Amino acid sequence: MSDIVNYELRGPVAVLSMNKGPVNGLGAALRTAIADAMDRANADPAVQAIVLTGTPRAFSAGADITEFGTPNASREPNLRVVIDQIEGGAKPVVAAIAGQCLGGGLELALGCHFRVALPDAQLGLPEVKIGLLPGGGGTQRMPRLIGLEQAVNMVTLGNPAPAKNFAGTPLIDRVADGDVVAAAVAFAQELIAAKTPPRRTRALSVSHPQGESFLQFARNSVAQQAKGQIAPMKALEAVAASLTKSFDEGMRVEREGFMSLMASPESRALRHIFKAEHAASKIADLPAGTPLREIRKVGVIGAGTMGGGITMNFLNAGIPVVLLEMKQEALDKGLATIRRNYENSMKKGKLKPEQLEQRMALITGTLSYSDLSDVDLVIEAVFENMDVKKTVFETLDKTCKAGAILASNTSYLNLDRIASFTKRPTDVIGLHFFSPANIMKLLEVVRGDKTAKDV
Known part of the structure; x- marks a missing residue:
C-alpha cells in the first residue's frame, strides 16, 4: 500500500x-x-x-x-x-x-x-x-x-x-x-x-x-x-x-x-499569478521549522499616506498599532485620514460601524519614541533621505526591546547601510509596501546581508 x-x-x-x-x-x-x-x-x-x-x-x-x-x-x-x-x-x-x-x-x-x-x-x-x-x-x-x-x-x-x-x-x-x-x-x-x-x-x-x-x-x-x-x-x-x-x-x-x-488566456494568467504568489512564500535558504518571531504589537513611524496605509493593514488584521509622528498636527491629520477611509468603506457596505470603532480603538497615536519600547515590529515610513533614516534607526536601536524587528519602507536606499546605524543589524529588514498600502497586496521583502533568518 x-x-x-x-x-x-x-x-x-x-x-x-x-x-x-x-x-x-x-x-x-x-x-x-x-x-x-x-x-x-x-x-x-x-x-x-x-x-x-x-x-x-x-x-x-x-x-x-x-x-x-x-x-x-x-x-x-x-x-x-x-x-x-x-x-x-x-x-x-x-x-x-x-x-x-x-x-x-x-x-x-x-x-x-x-x-x-x-x-x-x-x-x-x-x-x-x-x-x-x-x-x-x-x-x-x-x-x-x-x-x-x-x-x-x-x-x-x-x-x-x-x-x-x-x-x-x-x-x-x-x-x-x-x-x-x-x-x-x-x-x-x-x-x-x-x-x-x-x-x-x-x-x-x-x-x-x-x-x-x-x-x-x-x-x-x-x-x-x-x-x-x-x-x-x-x-x-x-x-x-x-x-x-x-x-x-x-x-x-x-x-x-x-x-x-x-485554454483561455484569462485562466492561464490567473494560474501564473497563483503559482507566483505561492513561489514567493518559499525562500530557498530558509530551513523548514525556522521559528517565527511573534508579532502582537506594531509601531509605524510616519502618519502620511504610506504610514497610514501600513497602519490600516495591521488594524484590519486585529493587531494594535502605535503610530508615531513628530508634530501633533501631522498625527491628527493622519488619524483623521484613516478614519475617513474606514467611513468610506462603511458607506459602501464593506464595513460595519462597530468594526470601524474596533479598528480605530487599536491605534495609539504618539509623539514620543518611548511608546515604541514594547512593540514587536516597527516600520518606518519617513522621507527617503539617508540622514533622516540614520536618525530614526539610531533612535529605534536605543528604544526598542531586544528581538524587535526594525523595518524600513525604503524603495531604493541601501538596506545594509541603514542596518549599520544600529547595533543589531540582524534585526533589520526592508518591508516595501506599495501605495495605497491598505489596498495593494504586493509587499517587497528585502533582506540585508546580516538579516536573521527568523526575521
Missing part, C-alpha cells in the same frame, strides 16, 4: 488516510493511491464500510496545480474516475473532513456517500479565482446537496465557508466535536447496523419553485459583478444545467466549460 494513503482497519470499517504534504494535493500519485486503497477495501469481505480522510490541516485542498499542463494532469486515474469509483462502490463511504476541503478535494468528498466534518472545516469551490470552474462534478453534485441558490453562490463566488454552515443539509450529515475520524467511524458503524445502502449524490434531483426566474436573476448579478471575467458565467451555466438536464448531461456541460476555460 502507498505511503501517501494509510490503510487501517477499525473493526468492519476501513480507514483510508491521505497524507501527501502539505495539503493533500490531488496529483497523479495520490489519485492512484486512493484508487488502489478503495479497490483493496471493496475487495475485502471483512470490510463493510469505508472512511476516507486527510490530515488535521487538510482533507484535501484540491488539484495539484503544479501538474497543470503536464502529462500527470491527464494520467489515469483522473479525478473524475476516482470520484466515480468511490460513488459507484457497493460499500458506504464516509468522508471525515477537517481543515481545508477545497476544489477537487471537496469534489472528492462529494463523491463519498456521506460526510462528517469538524465545524470549522473549510468547504469551498474556489476554481473561479484562477479562471476555471469545478471540473470533478462539483457543479452537478453541489446543487443536489445544498440547493440551487447556495450552489450558484458557492461556485460563482468561490468563497469557502465553515462546515457548520451546512449542518442539516445532505452535504454534511454530522458535525463532529474532537476526533473527526473517530466520529466518522462511529457514523459508519451506525450505517452498518442499520444496513443503510450507499446514498449516491448523482441519483438526487435538483428542484426550485422558480428555477428559471432565479437563474435569470443570477445571470444578471454575475454579469454585473464579474465584469471582464468569463469563468463565473461559465460556472453559472454549468450549475444551471443541473436543473434541466440529467446528471450525465450536466457533467458534459461542466466538462466542456472546464476545457474551454483551461
Whole structure:
C-alpha cells in the first residue's frame, strides 16, 4: 500500500488516510493511491464500510496545480474516475473532513456517500479565482446537496465557508466535536447496523419553485459583478444545467466549460499569478521549522499616506498599532485620514460601524519614541533621505526591546547601510509596501546581508 494513503482497519470499517504534504494535493500519485486503497477495501469481505480522510490541516485542498499542463494532469486515474469509483462502490463511504476541503478535494468528498466534518472545516469551490470552474462534478453534485441558490453562490463566488454552515443539509450529515475520524467511524458503524445502502449524490434531483426566474436573476448579478471575467458565467451555466438536464448531461456541460476555460488566456494568467504568489512564500535558504518571531504589537513611524496605509493593514488584521509622528498636527491629520477611509468603506457596505470603532480603538497615536519600547515590529515610513533614516534607526536601536524587528519602507536606499546605524543589524529588514498600502497586496521583502533568518 502507498505511503501517501494509510490503510487501517477499525473493526468492519476501513480507514483510508491521505497524507501527501502539505495539503493533500490531488496529483497523479495520490489519485492512484486512493484508487488502489478503495479497490483493496471493496475487495475485502471483512470490510463493510469505508472512511476516507486527510490530515488535521487538510482533507484535501484540491488539484495539484503544479501538474497543470503536464502529462500527470491527464494520467489515469483522473479525478473524475476516482470520484466515480468511490460513488459507484457497493460499500458506504464516509468522508471525515477537517481543515481545508477545497476544489477537487471537496469534489472528492462529494463523491463519498456521506460526510462528517469538524465545524470549522473549510468547504469551498474556489476554481473561479484562477479562471476555471469545478471540473470533478462539483457543479452537478453541489446543487443536489445544498440547493440551487447556495450552489450558484458557492461556485460563482468561490468563497469557502465553515462546515457548520451546512449542518442539516445532505452535504454534511454530522458535525463532529474532537476526533473527526473517530466520529466518522462511529457514523459508519451506525450505517452498518442499520444496513443503510450507499446514498449516491448523482441519483438526487435538483428542484426550485422558480428555477428559471432565479437563474435569470443570477445571470444578471454575475454579469454585473464579474465584469471582464468569463469563468463565473461559465460556472453559472454549468450549475444551471443541473436543473434541466440529467446528471450525465450536466457533467458534459461542466466538462466542456472546464476545457474551454483551461485554454483561455484569462485562466492561464490567473494560474501564473497563483503559482507566483505561492513561489514567493518559499525562500530557498530558509530551513523548514525556522521559528517565527511573534508579532502582537506594531509601531509605524510616519502618519502620511504610506504610514497610514501600513497602519490600516495591521488594524484590519486585529493587531494594535502605535503610530508615531513628530508634530501633533501631522498625527491628527493622519488619524483623521484613516478614519475617513474606514467611513468610506462603511458607506459602501464593506464595513460595519462597530468594526470601524474596533479598528480605530487599536491605534495609539504618539509623539514620543518611548511608546515604541514594547512593540514587536516597527516600520518606518519617513522621507527617503539617508540622514533622516540614520536618525530614526539610531533612535529605534536605543528604544526598542531586544528581538524587535526594525523595518524600513525604503524603495531604493541601501538596506545594509541603514542596518549599520544600529547595533543589531540582524534585526533589520526592508518591508516595501506599495501605495495605497491598505489596498495593494504586493509587499517587497528585502533582506540585508546580516538579516536573521527568523526575521
